Amino acid sequence: GQQLNQSPQSMFIQEGEDVSMNCTSSSIFNTWLWYKQDPGEGPVLLIALYKAGELTSNGRLTAQFGITRKDSFLNISASIPSDVGIYFCAGPRWRGSQGNLIFGKGTKLSVKP
Amino acid sequence: DTGVSQDPRHKITKRGQNVTFRCDPISEHNRLYWYRQTLGQGPEFLTYFQNEAQLEKSRLLSDRFSAERPKGSFSTLEIQRTEQGDSAMYLCASSSQGLTGDRYNEQFFGPGTRLTVL
Numbered sequence: 539g540q541q542l543n544q545s546p547q548s549m550f551i552q553e554g555e556d557v558s559m560n561c562t563s564s565s566i567f568n569t570w571l572w573y574k575q576d577p578g579e580g581p582v583l584l585i586a587l588y589k590a591g592e593l594t595s596n597g598r599l600t601a602q603f604g605i606t607r608k609d610s611f612l613n614i615s616a617s618i619p620s621d622v623g624i625y626f627c628a629g630p631r632w633r634g635s636q637g638n639l640i641f642g643k644g645t646k647l648s649v650k651p
Numbered sequence: 652d653t654g655v656s657q658d659p660r661h662k663i664t665k666r667g668q669n670v671t672f673r674c675d676p677i678s679e680h681n682r683l684y685w686y687r688q689t690l691g692q693g694p695e696f697l698t699y700f701q702n703e704a705q706l707e708k709s710r711l712l713s714d715r716f717s718a719e720r721p722k723g724s725f726s727t728l729e730i731q732r733t734e735q736g737d738s739a740m741y742l743c744a745s746s747s748q749g750l751t752g753d754r755y756n757e758q759f760f761g762p763g764t765r766l767t768v769l
Contacts, residue, residue: 578763629756637746
């Protein structure tokens with residue numbers, strides 16, 4: 539079945555470092571969404587992308603819609619402790635789907651000990 | 652606070668009991684969604700409503716699960732005869748069409764209801 543693969547599964551960050559993660563699919567998406575989830579809370583929408591090649595920023599976060607439409611990337615610049623959490627990519631399960639989102643398994647960001 | 656709210660935040664029940672969760676969406680949103688999330692996984696779609704109409708249901712939504720949105724505002728999700736495998740976080744989200752009609756996928760989530768079935 540259709541699935542989104544997120545990489546890496548987890549990573550440790552040190553304050554001030556830049557962070558990169560990606561999301562890939564075997565099928566084409568026309569929308570990519572990036573969410574962040576803190577423990578015990580619901581996901582929070584960070585960035586939405588609608589066009590292949592689109593690059594969108596939200597503060598220190600920048601996301602790109604891959605030109606193949608099968609991948610997306612999220613970068614966090616100059617990380618801070620509150621960036622810790624789980625980052626999910628998501629997209630509509632099928633073309634024209636308005637609401638049935640499929641999510642990746644997430645990339646977990648933790649502070650380097 | 653004008654975000655999505657869910658009640659209760661936590662529910663512990665014994666196997667075989669029925670439970671009901673409530674979700675209040677963002678007031679101007681006409682679409683409401685239910686998802687289930689287990690540990691180490693992303694949210695999995697269960698069902699969604701546009702106003703009071705239930706437009707799509709996942710195969711995950713067995714006949715023990717029922718969702719309603721009677722007046723197109725709040726929604727309830729009921730699980731009958733709960734099983735231990737139902738233990739999960741149940742998330743509600745809402746969205747609106749937006750000016751250009753392409754914003755339904757920008758879903759805003761509530762804090763979730765964590766269900767534990769003993």
